[in-house]
Each structure stands twice: as structure tokens, then as C-alpha cells.
Amino acid sequence: MTNHYQSTRGEPRVALVTCTELVDLDPDDRLVLAPLAARGIAAEAVVWDDADVDWSSYDLVVLRSPWDYALRRDEFVAWASSVPALVNPAEVVRWNTDKRYLAELSAAGVPTVPTSWVGPGESWLPPADTGEYVIKPAVSAGSQDTGRYDLADPEHRQLAAAHVRRLSDARRVTMVQPYLTAVDTEGETALLFLAGPDGLAFSHAIRKGPMLTGPDPGPDGLYKAEEITARTAAPAQLAVAEKTLAVVPGGTAQLLYARVDLIPGPDGAPVLVELELTEPSLFLGYADGAPDRLAEAVTTHLARRG
The missing domain is CATH 3.30.470.20 (ATP-grasp fold, B domain)
Structure with a gap:
């Protein structure tokens, strides 16, 4: 039997956290709205960095599509730490938003996929072997700033080194992983x-x-x-x-x-x-x-x- 939770303030309020580019939620996330309503739960999309939101007014704050946080991770983690009733909770957010x-x-x-890490300011040269590699930042979402490089191709070797330099110059940690061909x-x-x-x-x-x-x-x-x-x-x-x-x-x-x-x-x-x-x-x-x-x-x- 469904266990209907009732807030002490009446109908429970749930914030589904998103970003300004998706103020009405990702289409997939909207599929949960009707089942929540059927359970007597009022859910609404709320933008994570909207300064006017009173997060304490919600019985539960559910992270869904705040996908613009990658270049503002410190701000996002600090925000998460300030939000009561956040799921997944702030300490999980802090740990999980850095792929280290x-x-x-x-x-x-x-x-796990073998991974090497290049910190900001560290020099990096493409490996001597000629396999394919994936380069991406340790803090990212939606495969942003991610590329695939065939190191047998001299141009790709140059582009791979440039990719790492670009991330390093932006003070971002870089991940370098062998490309797993089974994904193809x-x-x-x-x-x-x-x-x-x-x-x-x-x-x-x-x-x-x-x-x-x-x-x-x-x-x-x-x-x-x-x-x-x-x-x-x-x-x-x-x-x-x-x-x-x-x-x-x-x-x-x-x-x-x-x-x-x-x-x-x-x-x-x-x-x-x-x-x-x-x-x-x-x-x-x-x-x-x-x-x-x-x-x-x-x-x-x-x-x-x-």
C-alpha cells in the first residue's frame, strides 16, 4: 500500500532543482509530476541559483537538472550545503561533483576505467603509444569539454595537448583515459x-x-x-x-x-x-x-x- 506522507504544513512541497536553461524541467523529469500529484505531493521546478527562493519552505529539495554548475562548482557546492532537506545530500554532492x-x-x-590526472599548471604530453584516448575535465556535466583523440594522428596529438592546456589554463583538473572501443x-x-x-x-x-x-x-x-x-x-x-x-x-x-x-x-x-x-x-x-x-x-x- 502506498504510504502517503503528510507535511505538518498540509500538502508536502517538493522542489525539483533545475537551471535557467530548463526552467520547466527536462522532458524526462516532467514524467514524475503526475505520479507525485497522485500521491498528494506538490512538486515544482525551481532554479538552483535563484536568489529569491526560500529553500526552507520545501519539505524536500530534489536535485534534477542543474546542469550549468560545472564552471561554478564551488558556488554550487556552497549552495547545496545551505539547503535543508536536500537529496542527494550536500556531502554527496561535494564528493560526487569532482570525478577524482x-x-x-x-x-x-x-x-574502473584507468585514469590519469593532470592538475592546473602541470605539463602533459600525449602518451607514446598510438591508441585512442578521452580527455575531459574532472568537473563536468553532459559530456561538456570532452573529446576523443586518436594518437596515431599527428593532428590529434596536437589537439589533445591543446585540450589539456585549455583546461589547465582555466584552472581545471584534466582526466585522461583510454578510449574503450566496446562502446562503439x-x-x-x-x-x-x-x-x-x-x-x-x-x-x-x-x-x-x-x-x-x-x-x-x-x-x-x-x-x-x-x-x-x-x-x-x-x-x-x-x-x-x-x-x-x-x-x-x-x-x-x-x-x-x-x-x-x-x-x-x-x-x-x-x-x-x-x-x-x-x-x-x-x-x-x-x-x-x-x-x-x-x-x-x-x-x-x-x-x-x-
Whole structure:
């Protein structure tokens, strides 16, 4: 039976946090509005950096599409720390918005894409080998400032070095990773987990087609276009996802949602590309019942705060 939470102020109010470019929410996120309304929950889109918002007036503040934060991460993390009833919570936001968390997960035994890091002001030369590499900033959203480089191509080598210099000059940490060619055939698998009465539970999975076709062309909007289809998660993928979630600082009970992005490694076994705990697309439109499951997750977190 659905557990309807009732605020002491009447109908519970939930803020779905977005950005000025998406004041009416991403279309996928709008799918949760009707299930929330059916549960007696008033939800509204609210822009994260709107100075006129009284965040304490909401019973729950749910991060959804604040996708313009990457160049203002310090401001965003400080904002998150000031917001009561935020999910996922501010400490998770602080940890998860800098992809150097991948090094922590790798050290904890999670299979991850091998990554090297270039700090601001550090010199970097393309590796001597001639494979393909991905270069991106440690703080980013929507594959912004991300490029794919074939180091067998002299021009690509120059463009790769220029990409790292551009990020370094902007005082940003750079990630350099080998390109996993299985993404061209198998694609990337995103496993979605949502809060339930017994904790975080697997909801559904999707496949993303390959997105990176070459060097970073520069600013091109909030996020790159994606080719999405529904997918059935394999046992090996679920096992890596569970292993990943098991080492999240503070545990998973605090989470409203989690997205685990995997690609087959050179041996075919799944490896972690990203663990999305801050503002992931949840792909609600690609699985029957997913909008209802997210609404139930919201209800669960409201009940905990009631």
C-alpha cells in the first residue's frame, strides 16, 4: 500500500532543482509530476541559483537538472550545503561533483576505467603509444569539454595537448583515459537505482550509443545528444554496480537515486565509467513504472523526514 506522507504544513512541497536553461524541467523529469500529484505531493521546478527562493519552505529539495554548475562548482557546492532537506545530500554532492572520486573507488577494488590526472599548471604530453584516448575535465556535466583523440594522428596529438592546456589554463583538473572501443558496438550501460522502503533498489537500465566522434569542438550547449534505448542489465553489470554502491561514503541509505555507468573493458568485463549521484538523467521514459518508482522514492524520503 502506498504510504502517503503528510507535511505538518498540509500538502508536502517538493522542489525539483533545475537551471535557467530548463526552467520547466527536462522532458524526462516532467514524467514524475503526475505520479507525485497522485500521491498528494506538490512538486515544482525551481532554479538552483535563484536568489529569491526560500529553500526552507520545501519539505524536500530534489536535485534534477542543474546542469550549468560545472564552471561554478564551488558556488554550487556552497549552495547545496545551505539547503535543508536536500537529496542527494550536500556531502554527496561535494564528493560526487569532482570525478577524482574514481580514484577512491578504484582503490576500494571497484573496476574502473584507468585514469590519469593532470592538475592546473602541470605539463602533459600525449602518451607514446598510438591508441585512442578521452580527455575531459574532472568537473563536468553532459559530456561538456570532452573529446576523443586518436594518437596515431599527428593532428590529434596536437589537439589533445591543446585540450589539456585549455583546461589547465582555466584552472581545471584534466582526466585522461583510454578510449574503450566496446562502446562503439555494445554502447554504455546505465543502471538506475531508486530509494525504496528497504533501501536503494535497482529500477531499470538503458543503453547509450557512442557519443564521442572526435576532438572536443568547444561549447555546444548543456549536453551532447544521446542515443538511448532500453536495456536488460546483465548479472555481471549488476554485480559491479552493487560493489560500487557499497563503498559510497556515508552509505546508500541517504540516497534518493544513483546511476552507475558501465562499459565493457578490454576483456569484456564491465568497468565503471562514472557513478552519478548529483544530477543524473534517470531515463524515466524508457522503463514501465519508472516515474512511479521515483515518486515512491520521494515519498520514502519525505516519510523519513516527517
